[in-house]
Amino acid sequence: MVELAKVRREEEESEDLRVEAKPSRGAAGIFRLHPHARWILPLVGLAVIVGGIFVWRYYAVRESTDDAQIDGHIYPISSRVSGTVLHVYHDDNETVEAGTVLVELDPKDFQVAVDRARADLANAQAGALAARVGVPLTTTTSSNQLVAATAAVRAADREVQAAQAHVQEAQANYTKATADLKRMQELVEKDEVSRQQYDAAVAAASAAKANLDGAQASVAGAENQAAQARAQADAAHTVPEQIGVTRARAGAAAADVQKYQAALEQAELNLQYTRIVAPVTGVLSKRNVEPGQVIQAGQPLFSIVDLDNLWVTANFKETQLRDMHPGQSASISVDAYGRTYSGHVESIGGATGSRFSVLPPENATGNYVKVVQRLPVRIRFEKGQDPGHVLRPGMSVEPTVLIR
Secondary structure, three states: OHHHHHHHHHHHHHHHHHHHHOOOOOHHHHHHHOOOHHHHHHHHHHHHHHHHHHHHHHHHOEEEOOOEEEEEEEEEEEOOOOEEEEEEOOOOOOEEOOOOEEEEEOOHHHHHHHHHHHHHHHHHHHHHHHHHHHHHHHHHHHHHHHHHHHHHHHHHHHHHHHHHHHHHHHHHHHHHHHHHHHHHHHHHHOOOOOHHHHHHHHHHHHHHHHHHHHHHHHHHHHHHHHHHHHHHHHHHOOHHHHHHHHHHHHHHHHHHHHHHHHHHHHHHHHHHOOEEEOOOOEEEEOOOOOOOOEEOOOOEEEEEEEEEEEEEEEEEEHHHOOOOOOOOEEEEEEOOOOEEEEEEEEEEOOOOHHHHOOOOOOHHHOOOOOOOOEEEEEEEEOOOOOOOOOOOOOOEEEEEEEOO
């Protein structure tokens, strides 16, 4: 009986403890147990609202994307002439200054070409000099020939006129001598003159006939000489054409000089091209040349990255570009270093990335699914933030543009 009473008493005590441990239900019971809660809960709610407003205002004026990377100019270095490589002076990942010799080709063949071009130029210059001297010489000689030929024609014409006058004189003398001989013949028949006088008249008539024949022959000779003089004069009248031909030859010789001068300059340029230099200051990459290798013109040898001119290509969604425009400031977080750089929006791409893809989407097929497109936005780094050139093209970044 004693043990049973003890068990009942323990059960009653445990029931009292459960009743005391059960909390009061409802907000009144909570506030009764925790009187400070009626002040803490409103403050927490207010803080949440204020924090939400600040977060909304922060992101409402900013647009960011993780689809972005650093870009820069990568210059391909190639040879402008074909040849055998003598020396390669630099290797991958070396920083070189603009104008530094990277590769040198064997210059012997190009030096021979320069010497040959100089010899051809000297020969052309000599020919041009002779042609230039020949122009005034031909002009003077041809002009003198024309003057002489003209004078010869005049002289021949005068000789013809003189010969014709002599013929007329001889004809008159022959006519007179013939008439005298006829009269003498009549007088001799009547024995009114002596036989000696008659013979003298016959001789005079014969002499007059001979003089007439000689005068006529002189006229024919003078006319032949006049014809020859006129032919020479006609030939001499081609002096302008001869001078023109000589001047044309001089012009052709001068053109040859220019041609060989250009050939010499090209040969000298080819000789200079045997030394391949860096066009800009940067870091070398993709070496593709070795000493002794025979390379062709245009063959890529190196690539050089210009680290002084870097920017970010950020592919923003088209829905993010509503208020974005060039000139807006931006912050650029670089994944590799956990550092943020300053920049500004430089330009917005002219088309979406899908327009430049190998197989652009063809929406006219009817299988159209609307996809939010992205446009490339170029963000330029502010100057002076990367003196150690730790940024590299291709690095992932997360730019944030302040759009308001």
